[in-house]
Amino acid sequence: xxxxxxxxxxxxxxxxxxxxxxxxxxxxxxxxxxxxxxxxxxxxxxxxxxxxxxxxxxxxxxxxxxxxxxxxxxxxxxxxxxxxxxxxxxxxxxxxxxxxxxxxxxxxxxxxxxxxxxxxxxxxxxxxxxxx
Amino acid sequence: xxxxxxxxxxxxxxxxxxxxxxxxxxxxxxxxxxxxxxxxxxxxxxxxxxxxxxxxxxxxxxxxxxxxxxxxxxxxxxxxxxxxxxxxxxxxxxxxxxxxxxxxxxxxxxxxxxxxxxxxxxxx
Numbered sequence: 001x002x003x004x005x006x007x008x009x010x011x012x013x014x015x016x017x018x019x020x021x022x023x024x025x026x027x028x029x030x031x032x033x034x035x036x037x038x039x040x041x042x043x044x045x046x047x048x049x050x051x052x053x054x055x056x057x058x059x060x061x062x063x064x065x066x067x068x069x070x071x072x073x074x075x076x077x078x079x080x081x082x083x084x085x086x087x088x089x090x091x092x093x094x095x096x097x098x099x100x101x102x103x104x105x106x107x108x109x110x111x112x113x114x115x116x117x118x119x120x121x122x123x124x125x126x127x128x129x130x131x132x
Numbered sequence: 133x134x135x136x137x138x139x140x141x142x143x144x145x146x147x148x149x150x151x152x153x154x155x156x157x158x159x160x161x162x163x164x165x166x167x168x169x170x171x172x173x174x175x176x177x178x179x180x181x182x183x184x185x186x187x188x189x190x191x192x193x194x195x196x197x198x199x200x201x202x203x204x205x206x207x208x209x210x211x212x213x214x215x216x217x218x219x220x221x222x223x224x225x226x227x228x229x230x231x232x233x234x235x236x237x238x239x240x241x242x243x244x245x246x247x248x249x250x251x252x253x254x255x256x
Binding site: 081 | 197198199
């Protein structure tokens with residue numbers, strides 16, 4: 001019985017620590033993004049910093065797309081973490097870059113999760129000096 | 133039965149009610165050789181060094197704890213110094229602390245700039 005319980009708990013741990021996070025989907029063309037008066041390389045670094053500053057672990061950083069996930073944490077009531085966020089960049093001009101952000105929540109621990117889009121944009125604003 | 137339940141909760145508890153993430157990124161085109169993770173790092177909290185230096189890395193440590201448990205500079209500074217060492221920095225400056233909260237989770241973010249002293253010949 002003890003072994004069963006341990007196996008069950010270990011399986012639960014693996015399931016949780018493995019991520020179980022959703023993949024963020026790119027916002028539609030109709031939804032306006034924000035535009036920074038900075039070159040894409042500068043905005044890309046700011047996007048990485050913004051994700052990291054909000055507790056995301058960077059999974060992908062591929063030029064015009066950055067993705068990160070927040071680790072799951074158990075809590076006394078709801079816990080937190082498990083969200084994924086994607087940041088899409090597109091160069092509008094040599095010194096203008098458009099940015100779209102999208103947070104995806106996972107099924108596991110959804111009650112303790114939140115949408116991080118505003119916080120990510122705010123962190124980018126503080127390092128890049130605001131958007132249009 | 134009590135033991136079984138206890139073991140189950142213990143195992144789940146060990147999965148984590150806190151997360152600490154630390155990382156660094158290069159400011160310029162390249163980073164110097166990494167230093168050992170436990171290397172000595174000078175901390176300039178309130179003033180800039182009086183020796184010539186070059187900023188080489190952005191450092192970040194993020195701690196989240198559930199059940200309303202707080203974090204502070206002392207709990208994050210060790211990881212910040214480790215990241216400075218890994219980025220090859222001699223010292224850290226421009227330290228910024230941010231605290232926030234969501235439901236039962238308290239978040240603490242510590243960021244800084246990693247610097248490397250420049251000798252008189254100009255080499256890092």
